Amino acid sequence: MLGNVITHYDDCVIFDKLENQMKKGARGPLGWVRIFLQTKNGLVYDEGSNLVVAQGREFVAQKIFETYGARPDWTGYKISHFAIGSGGSTIDGGGGITLNGPLICDTQLLTPIALGIGSSYLTEPGGTAEAVKPIIDDGGSLELESESYGGGLCVNYTKMKCTCIIPAGEPEYLGTGESVRVDEAGLYFVSGTTPLMFSHICFAPKWKEKESTLTIVWYILC
Numbered sequence: 001m002l003g004n005v006i007t008h009y010d011d012c013v014i015f016d017k018l019e020n021q022m023k024k025g026a027r028g029p030l031g032w033v034r035i036f037l038q039t040k041n042g043l044v045y046d047e048g049s050n051l052v053v054a055q056g057r058e059f060v061a062q063k064i065f066e067t068y069g070a071r072p073d074w075t076g077y078k079i080s081h082f083a084i085g086s087g088g089s090t091i092d093g094g095g096g097i098t099l100n101g102p103l104i105c106d107t108q109l110l111t112p113i114a115l116g117i118g119s120s121y122l123t124e125p126g127g128t129a130e131a132v133k134p135i136i137d138d139g140g141s142l143e144l145e146s147e148s149y150g151g152g153l154c155v156n157y158t159k160m161k162c163t164c165i166i167p168a169g170e171p172e173y174l175g176t177g178e179s180v181r182v183d184e185a186g187l188y189f190v191s192g193t194t195p196l197m198f199s200h201i202c203f204a205p206k207w208k209e210k211e212s213t214l215t216i217v218w219y220i221l222c
Contacts, residue, residue: 036215051102056198077189082164087111088184088202102200116172138165160220174210
């Protein structure tokens with residue numbers, strides 16, 4: 001598919017972390033996120049656990065069986081978009097940060113941010129127009145990475161990596177030197193113009209300026 005590539009296995013530490021969680025009984029698919037904000041003052045970095053929400057798990061199950069029973073039919077959807085928001089955390093009077101999610105039953109961002117660029121951007125399930133962006137835009141990518149199984153008896157591509165980019169110039173409504181708070185993000189599975197949340201992450205606030213670049217890298221272990 002356009003924009004989808006297969007690469008050699010990398011970021012082994014992150015995938016090892018997810019595999020260990022699964023071995024300890026965590027329910028898959030599992031995810032991890034790295035966040036890079038390149039500003040005029042340098043690089044801001046963060047990382048954390050990414051929750052594949054309940055409807056994202058149902059989407060995977062439907063794709064495997066190509067059936068949906070009495071449920072909405074998501075077999076024709078694919079993971080292809082992402083969005084950012086500003087409702088993922090609360091800061092108290094003393095500067096303490098409390099994350100507001102994610103929760104297993106989430107279906108939308110808490111406060112989506114309109115990016116306002118291009119006709120290919122979709123309306124987030126919460127109702128914010130031009131908030132859901134194609135992953136492959138502006139140098140983003142969808143990749144599969146390899147893993148060895150059975151002590152090296154076989155190698156299969158079972159790890160997903162999504163690189164999502166909000167470049168300088170987005171959100172469009174920002175003026176020169178202005179910034180927007182970003183503390184949540186989501187991946188979406190999409191058909192046509194309908195995006196549905198696959199996974200959600202909340203994190204400590206970052207301030208994305210008009211001139212800065214925000215890169216979010218998702219790792220999903222199936």
